Amino acid sequence: MSEIIVSHAAKSFKQRQLFSDLSFRVRAKRLTALTGASGSGKSTLLNCIGLLDTLDSGTIHAGSSRVSRMGKEQQRLFRRDALGYMFQNYALIENARVNQNLEVAVAAKGRRAVKMADFDAALARVGLKGRGNEQVYSLSGGEQQRVALARLIIKKPSFILADEPTGALDAANAEVVLGELDRLAQEGAVVMVATHSPQVVSACTDMISLDHLR
Numbered sequence: 001m002s003e004i005i006v007s008h009a010a011k012s013f014k015q016r017q018l019f020s021d022l023s024f025r026v027r028a029k030r031l032t033a034l035t036g037a038s039g040s041g042k043s044t045l046l047n048c049i050g051l052l053d054t055l056d057s058g059t060i061h062a063g064s065s066r067v068s069r070m071g072k073e074q075q076r077l078f079r080r081d082a083l084g085y086m087f088q089n090y091a092l093i094e095n096a097r098v099n100q101n102l103e104v105a106v107a108a109k110g111r112r113a114v115k116m117a118d119f120d121a122a123l124a125r126v127g128l129k130g131r132g133n134e135q136v137y138s139l140s141g142g143e144q145q146r147v148a149l150a151r152l153i154i155k156k157p158s159f160i161l162a163d164e165p166t167g168a169l170d171a172a173n174a175e176v177v178l179g180e181l182d183r184l185a186q187e188g189a190v191v192m193v194a195t196h197s198p199q200v201v202s203a204c205t206d207m208i209s210l211d212h213l214r
């Protein structure tokens with residue numbers, strides 16, 4: 001079973017230390033909340049796990065791979081096949097249709113393996129049934145957040161890093177997002193959710209806090 005293992009991690013920006021000697025393990029089939037005050041380093045830590053930033057010291061393993069030791073090609077395959085990201089700012093292609101954003105998720109699987117019906121089913125799961133042809137820039141923030149989730153449902157990555165995935169959502173849609181992240185976890189994914197929301201924390205089975213680490 002896959003895990004993310006962080007050992008003795010430290011990260012600073014200039015003189016500002018975000019965390020040091022941070023060690024934890026994130027298990028598959030669980031829903032893990034990453035909490036901490038605004039500015040405590042939640043997004044930075046997810047970025048270090050997701051190959052977008054690097055630790056000052058310490059190690060991160062995702063499954064059998066040591067994240068900081070991956071070569072270019074291994075990084076490419078890890079992003080393509082194993083990593084799923086829900087960013088604080090959605091990271092959709094704004095000037096494209098919803099379905100074109102979902103196609104990004106299938107690059108890994110080859111076009112033929114995933115059909116339009118899979119896109120329709122994923123959109124229905126996130127409450128966006130029949131919205132595949134709409135332009136992303138015309139959607140609300142919460143709708144865009146749910147398109148990002150539909151993309152994860154199609155991709156089914158082993159490691160899911162969700163940064164404030166319910167930040168733009170009302171309580172009912174937050175429940176939808178949490179339910180789907182939990183389902184992906186139950187199917188075997190490692191799921192880490194950075195959040196300020198007590199609703200999200202109480203839906204999670206595990207918690208890592210970045211408070212009191214400085």
Ligand SMILES: Nc1ncnc2c1ncn2[C@@H]1O[C@H](COP(=O)(O)OP(=O)(O)OP(=O)(O)O)[C@@H](O)[C@H]1O
Pocket residue numbers: 013018036037038039040041042043044045088
């Ligand atoms: N590239 C960077 N260069 C310099 N400082 C940075 C950089 N990225 C983040 N920081 C700083 O590191 C701190 C942690 O930022 P981060 O975005 O990880 O916090 P966060 O816990 O995700 O906060 P929030 O809950 O507001 O999203 C902040 O003070 C931020 O300004």
Ligand SMILES: [Mg+2]
Pocket residue numbers: 042043044088163194
């Ligand atoms: Mg953040």
